[in-house]
Amino acid sequence: MDIFYPIQILADYITQDWLNLSHESYTGSALNFFIYDTIKIGILLVLINYLMAVTRYYFPTEKVKDILTKRRWFGLDYLFAAILGVITPFCSCSSIPLFIGFVSAGIPLGVTFAFLIASPLVNESSLILFPALFGLKTTIIYNAVGIFIAVIGGLIIHKLHLEKYVNQQLLKFKSSSDFQTENNNQKMELKKLLSYWWTDGFIITKSIFPYVVLGVAIGSIIHGFVPAILVEKYLGIKAWWVVPMATLLGVPLYANSVSVIPIVEALVGKGIPIGTALAFMTATVTLSIPEALILKKAMKWQLLAVFFGITIVGIILIGYLFNFLGSNI
Numbered sequence: 001m002d003i004f005y006p007i008q009i010l011a012d013y014i015t016q017d018w019l020n021l022s023h024e025s026y027t028g029s030a031l032n033f034f035i036y037d038t039i040k041i042g043i044l045l046v047l048i049n050y051l052m053a054v055t056r057y058y059f060p061t062e063k064v065k066d067i068l069t070k071r072r073w074f075g076l077d078y079l080f081a082a083i084l085g086v087i088t089p090f091c092s093c094s095s096i097p098l099f100i101g102f103v104s105a106g107i108p109l110g111v112t113f114a115f116l117i118a119s120p121l122v123n124e125s126s127l128i129l130f131p132a133l134f135g136l137k138t139t140i141i142y143n144a145v146g147i148f149i150a151v152i153g154g155l156i157i158h159k160l161h162l163e164k165y166v167n168q169q170l171l172k173f174k175s176s177s178d179f180q181t182e183n184n185n186q187k188m189e190l191k192k193l194l195s196y197w198w199t200d201g202f203i204i205t206k207s208i209f210p211y212v213v214l215g216v217a218i219g220s221i222i223h224g225f226v227p228a229i230l231v232e233k234y235l236g237i238k239a240w241w242v243v244p245m246a247t248l249l250g251v252p253l254y255a256n257s258v259s260v261i262p263i264v265e266a267l268v269g270k271g272i273p274i275g276t277a278l279a280f281m282t283a284t285v286t287l288s289i290p291e292a293l294i295l296k297k298a299m300k301w302q303l304l305a306v307f308f309g310i311t312i313v314g315i316i317l318i319g320y321l322f323n324f325l326g327s328n329i
Contacts (some may be wrong), residue, residue, distance in 0.1 A: 042209060076121075079114075096291065113153060117149065120285050127139070135307045166300075208297050250283030263281070275319040286315065
């Protein structure tokens, strides 16, 4: 069951019934996508930031950091974050609110990036649709490699110590002790706590949301656009540089996996190597211009460049791996 289906009904009602725009038309499709994604990501921002405000009050960031940094997890924290990314039904932009919530809750940066990489890269679509289209063995290998890349990417970002490139506004919050001191150490009433949590969470929401609107607006213009003729012409070339080219061709595009997987199936059916086709699909659903615009508010360009660079290299490796395995899978 799609928990966001009511939002889709609203978007359909506005575009088709109010504005009398066909969903098949470019304008109708773009506006429908803009309404749906703006409302969905906005709701996610509000709910997640509010939840994280409550979490920070009862479970301060210092405790979270102590648990995740002073204890030896042997990489399991990165694995858990990547698996959480797998089971969350989010595209590259929709996973950002939860990523921001993790950062503001004090979860180490590398762990949060393991989630951010895995969420669109390996999701319910690759688990459900892949077996029927590409076989069980391909599905298992793709998802296992995707989780591995997310974990390694998170570990690399952790080792580089890039916390200084995170928007510091996401990290500056009053603890429960600070708030109680301001309240003369009196026990907080529930009504006042609810107001405090809302204010605390809304600080992030209002600073990020304008960039969400901008990112989704650009995404609505290019959403689902795949230059099929160009893709078929160049991705069918048998050369070492085709996989990197397929990856770079997919990065500026913006589409969810459900809409891209059938295209990949068609490409493979026309003789394009499966690794090349998967590299194109993975880059399209994992990285995008709208995602970069929204993330730019949460981090500086240096960290954004490292994230995109690690993910692009990982996607290229996926392509080469599946082309090497070829017919053996």
